[in-house]
Amino acid sequence: MxxxxxxxxxxxxxxxxxxxxxxxxxxxxxxxxxxxxxxxxxxxxxxxxxxxxxxxxxxxxxxxxxxxxxxxxxxxxxxxxxxxxxxxxxxxxxxxxxxxxxxxxxxxxxxxxxxxxxxxxxxxxxxxxxxxxxxxxxxxxxxxxxxxxxxxxxxxxxxxxxxxxxxxxxxxxxxxxxxxxxxxxxxxxxxxxxxxxxxxxxxxxxxxxxxxxxxxxxxRFPGGARDFVAFLDEQEGAPVHPDIIDFEREDLRMAGTVEVALRWSGSREEQVRSFANSRPTTGGGSHVVGFRDGVAAALNAYARERLLLTATDPDLSADQIGEGLTAVVSVKLDDPEFQGAIRDVLGNTAVRACVGQAVQEHLGRWLEEHPERAAAVLDRIVEAARRD
Missing domain, CATH: 3.30.565.10 (Histidine kinase-like ATPase, C-terminal domain)
Structure with a gap:
């Protein structure tokens, strides 16, 4: 010394x-x-x-x-x-x-x-x-x-x-x-x-x-996340379906609200933008995991019910359902728990299940109510999955 x-x-x-x-x-x-x-x-x-x-x-x-x-x-x-x-x-x-x-x-x-x-x-x-x-x-x-x-x-x-x-x-x-x-x-x-x-x-x-x-x-965007998805899609290919699927829900289990909007475009790229209390979460987190859980659950359930997937076909993966997907996932929480020094990952564990359930229910309902548009989305995804 x-x-x-x-x-x-x-x-x-x-x-x-x-x-x-x-x-x-x-x-x-x-x-x-x-x-x-x-x-x-x-x-x-x-x-x-x-x-x-x-x-x-x-x-x-x-x-x-x-x-x-x-x-x-x-x-x-x-x-x-x-x-x-x-x-x-x-x-x-x-x-x-x-x-x-x-x-x-x-x-x-x-x-x-x-x-x-x-x-x-x-x-x-x-x-x-x-x-x-x-x-x-x-x-x-x-x-x-x-x-x-x-x-x-x-x-x-x-x-x-x-x-x-x-x-x-x-x-x-x-x-x-x-x-x-x-x-x-x-x-x-x-x-x-x-x-x-x-x-x-x-x-x-x-x-x-x-x-x-x-x-x-x-x-000024009165349409919220719905307008956001339309903006993100402007530079992409023609949408597979014209509808932007969107909803907002409050859930006491996570002491906050979730707003989601999504649509599949003709592009092969995925655009999923996520936020917690309006802060970009570029590293993802529990809300993004929950969103992917919900989308996968809704699409797989619908595909098997309509026999678009056979008994021997594996479930559609997160990567496969994300092809051409444009989505905005925004949660607003009373007590957000961010991980890391730059606070770009959301850690609240209860958020995953709450967001997943909400997405599964709302997307599942849209699929049931719009069979032709649901078929256009799933045919493309299933065909790409079988090519892989």
């Missing part, structure tokens, strides 16, 4: 005060100092606004990429208190934007988390050279400005307000992110996905960085 190691003591420990830790190791909080990290800055600010809409306190969220490199996130909710003395139980404006949340939110089924860990807009403030906030509340317009996470001055009144809500504008710090630019398409993909998974969400994204070719999209 070296002499230096032997002499290691408290004097060797570096203590970072305030936002120093975030600014010194930004990747720990937003994933990277490149384009991915910039997206996370937007998500941490948009997170609160999106949840205002889902809680029915606001009607829409508008996100704008400004010509000077800033990002503006606005909602028409009630705004947040300016003074701590208002006693609403939530943070006031300055606390919201300058204090990191002590812990990750538990993941209530009615909330979504856009950022990596749901730290909140304070981390965006810390990694921005400048941030401005405008609160319209109880007929008064308040503004406050920040520099690298620190309030420049207390909130000040700026006249009467029309309507209510919060507008936050921030400019990422070039000392941290260099020349990286936020991707319009990357933001649009996630906001579109959220709108598919949350029927009440109304969110727009506008890019004003190129005045010659400004871009703007608005996402």
């Amino acid at each position: 070296s002499e230096e190691a032997i002499r290691y003591d408290a004097s060797h420990i570096q203590v970072l005060e305030g936002w120093e830790a975030v600014r010194k190791r930004p990747g720990m909080y937003v994933g990277s100092t490149g384009e991915r990290g910039l997206r996370q800055l937007v998500f941490e600010v948009a997170d609160r606004a999106v949840n205002e809409v889902l809680a029915d306190r606001a009607s829409r969220v508008d996100v704008t990429l400004t010509p000077d490199g800033g990002v503006c996130v606005a909602d028409d909710g009630p705004g947040v208190p300016i003074d701590e003395a208002e006693g609403t139980g939530g943070p006031n404006l300055e606390a919201l934007l300058t204090r990191m949340q002590a812990a990750v939110r538990p993941g209530d089924r009615h909330e979504v988390t856009l950022g990596l860990c749901g730290i909140g807009p304070s981390v965006t403030n810390a990694l921005s050279r400048r941030m401005t906030s405008e609160v319209r509340r109880e007929g008064v317009r308040w503004i406050q400005e920040y520099a690298r996470g620190i309030a420049v001055a207390p909130p000040t009144q700026a006249g009467p307000a029309t309507g209510s809500g919060i507008t936050i504008v921030f400019w990422p710090d070039a000392d941290i992110f260099g020349t990286a630019e936020c991707s319009f398409d990357g933001l649009a993909d996630r906001f579109r996905e959220l709108a598919f998974l949350n029927r009440d969400l109304d969110i727009s994204l506008t890019d004003e960085r190129c005045p010659v070719e400004p871009r703007s999209v608005r996402f």
Whole structure:
């Protein structure tokens, strides 16, 4: 052991005060100092606004990429208190934007988390050279400005307000992110996905960085997962059947709801997108296993009842029933249990049986009620299985 190691003591420990830790190791909080990290800055600010809409306190969220490199996130909710003395139980404006949340939110089924860990807009403030906030509340317009996470001055009144809500504008710090630019398409993909998974969400994204070719999209999908499957199928072959099979069910056994939509297309590829509390579960989990269990059980039962499979034929496997299948599986749970550091696998054991039963019942009913379309699906799958 070296002499230096032997002499290691408290004097060797570096203590970072305030936002120093975030600014010194930004990747720990937003994933990277490149384009991915910039997206996370937007998500941490948009997170609160999106949840205002889902809680029915606001009607829409508008996100704008400004010509000077800033990002503006606005909602028409009630705004947040300016003074701590208002006693609403939530943070006031300055606390919201300058204090990191002590812990990750538990993941209530009615909330979504856009950022990596749901730290909140304070981390965006810390990694921005400048941030401005405008609160319209109880007929008064308040503004406050920040520099690298620190309030420049207390909130000040700026006249009467029309309507209510919060507008936050921030400019990422070039000392941290260099020349990286936020991707319009990357933001649009996630906001579109959220709108598919949350029927009440109304969110727009506008890019004003190129005045010659400004871009703007608005996402709102009352059809939910059904609309999501139709969107995913746009680039695939003609569907084997026109119906999108979809349902939503609450199950007390898993303390949550499941929403599923599926259809078989002419493609040989499988597209199964899964989510837990609107978080993508790219590693799958109990809800995906349950979905495959349910689809296999329904198709095998129907195929044997109609003698599409003989007594000597093996059951159709998960790989065989997945050919050409487009599906969205979304669960919203009171107490989701994610596995792994990036929380991309759902672990709740009760979910598998609940989702499997729901899928088997609803798909089985559709097969019975639409024999011609069921035959088109099963003939293709059974024929492919026999070729294999």
